[in-house]
Amino acid sequence: MGRRTTRPPSRALEQAVRWVCLLAALMPVIVLAVLLFDVVGKGIERLDLQFLGGFPSRRPEQAGILAGAVGSLYLVGLTGAIAVPIGVGAALYLEEYARRGRLARLIETNLSNLAGVPSIIYGLLGLELFVRALGMGRSLIAGAMTLALLVLPIVITTTREALRTVPPALREAGLALGATKWQVVRRMVLPMSMPGILTGSILAISRAIGEAAPLVVLGALTYVNFLPYGPDSPFLALPIQIFNWTRRPQDGFAVDAAAAIIVLMLMLTLLVLNAAAIILRGRIGRRLAR
Secondary structure, X not given: OOOOOOOOOOHHHHHHHHHHHHHHHHHHHHHHHHHHHHXXXXXXXXXXXXXXXXXXXXXXXXXXOHHHHHHHHHHHHHHHHHHHHHHHHHHHHHHHHOOOOHHHHHHHHHHHHXXXXXXXXXXXXXXXXXXXXXXXXXXXXXXXXXXXXXXXXXXXXXXXXXXXXXXXXXXXXXXXXXXXHHHHHHHHHHHHHHHHHHHHHHHHHHHHHOOOHHXXXXXXXXXXXXXXXXXXXXXXXXXXXXHHHHOOOOHHHHHHHHHHHHHHHHHHHHXXXXXXXXXXXXXXXXXXXX
């Protein structure tokens, strides 16, 4: 019996598969561009000093986002202050100190599971643990701790990846010269991995600033005519304000929501640009060091 000869795939089929893959890649971009065009077209004319510096109102033409924007900044600042040190410390333990045993595997498994938990579950956890059990109420610190739990797996994972970029030979050289483990970590490992750590932390905080579901479950206020005065203060976040405006029947609130979405996207863009700047600075620094 003769050998079977496999026919090479036709060029037409290859081109068809290529165009299908290209279309699959472009579809999300096209949908996002259409949504952005619609939002910008509705809300760009609403952006003025009165809107940016005013408080929420029952009249759409008099409503502003000052309380929501300031509340979001306070919320993100507290979230970063809680999540980043804990996440970096946990990553340092797992990468530099922990032995490859059951405890390390248990922590890694839980981190992987937590990264896939829906954000609304964190809202339920924050409502039961921070608001009710610990008696924090619907305060700024309760919202920050809830969002810190949400972004903590991202901070830990990205920090571990950044620590792995440091060659093991540098650690061994430091230990061979008589340095302690902590001296090697503090003076060699952390400075070299800092660009990656900062980038991962900023991207994690970028996720936190746009989250609305945990804050809705937590019970964040939807109407606040004052600025937060401390960690135990009631607060209004920009995603909550957008969510509240989209539920109103008046067309004017839909325009207000579109304008607030533009402001939120600008805040996210600034964070992403900062992350990109850190990445470029780290790469240029490594090239100059060579």
